[in-house]
Amino acid sequence: MTKILKIFILALPFGWLLSCAAPHDNPLDPASPNYTKPEEPPIEVPDPVFSAIVRSVHKGRTTIDLYSVETEIWPDSNMITDSVTVQYNTTTPRRMTFNPNGHWIRSFNSNNIGDDDLEAGVGMPFTFKFYSPDSVWTTGPLSYERVIHDTPETNSPDSLQTVGPHPTFSWPDFAATFPYRYQLNVEFENKYLAEITTVWTSDTLVSAARSIQYPDTLPGFIDTVPNSSPDSVYYHWTLIVYDAFGNSSVSVEATFNVQAGVDK
Numbered sequence: 001m002t003k004i005l006k007i008f009i010l011a012l013p014f015g016w017l018l019s020c021a022a023p024h025d026n027p028l029d030p031a032s033p034n035y036t037k038p039e040e041p042p043i044e045v046p047d048p049v050f051s052a053i054v055r056s057v058h059k060g061r062t063t064i065d066l067y068s069v070e071t072e073i074w075p076d077s078n079m080i081t082d083s084v085t086v087q088y089n090t091t092t093p094r095r096m097t098f099n100p101n102g103h104w105i106r107s108f109n110s111n112n113i114g115d116d117d118l119e120a121g122v123g124m125p126f127t128f129k130f131y132s133p134d135s136v137w138t139t140g141p142l143s144y145e146r147v148i149h150d151t152p153e154t155n156s157p158d159s160l161q162t163v164g165p166h167p168t169f170s171w172p173d174f175a176a177t178f179p180y181r182y183q184l185n186v187e188f189e190n191k192y193l194a195e196i197t198t199v200w201t202s203d204t205l206v207s208a209a210r211s212i213q214y215p216d217t218l219p220g221f222i223d224t225v226p227n228s229s230p231d232s233v234y235y236h237w238t239l240i241v242y243d244a245f246g247n248s249s250v251s252v253e254a255t256f257n258v259q260a261g262v263d264k
Helices: 002-020
Strands: 050-059 066-075 083-088 104-109 126-131 136-142 161-163 168-170 180-190 195-201 211-213 233-243 248-250 254-258
Touching: 050 126, 050 136, 066 083, 066 126, 083 104
Parallel strands: 050 248, 161 254
Antiparallel strands: 050 066, 066 104, 083 126, 126 136, 168 211, 180 195, 180 233, 233 248, 233 254
């Protein structure tokens, strides 16, 4: 009996080897001729994320001030886009325009809002729709929360004053009751060619700022446009106030010239 048991025990490894050498017919077994490789799980593309802005803009003028609402939207990644619209309240949706910076923009004037100074539109909804070939994405509603009715003032330079090539721009306190910051914009206007070129836009400045010097050298108008006159070719600058929501108010343009032939 003991001998028979030993033979049985010795036969077990041999039987195990025979079982491993058996044909692989399980389609889930990579060694099987019937093996079918499972399909890769589909790659899930996350939904795009959109950023949008709605803000009021008040531009001071010597005649009638201008009010507008600027709307802007952009996705967090490149997308194939058929069109983009923005709708104010229950009015007809309006197509937006693609900007080279990758954003879509649309401006509403006071007639679109139904109020000369935009006050009636405060808190009212703006809804964006982003149309791609296979989906429509909705963002909003968003709104603007303030219209800045006062405009900042400028001190100097102004009134076609002639200054040196490193002018200092100054202004009085805006004295708003809400947090705000300043920004300057300097442009060169050539009435001969009907051209206006932005020369410099400053960084944003704290509300305590009252002046800033141009950081480079401004050429004189005669150096820029020979045989020109100071009333046809000149610089102008504006002072802009922004609140915490991006709403803005822009001063009336202040004009000046730069002494020719200095630090060219």
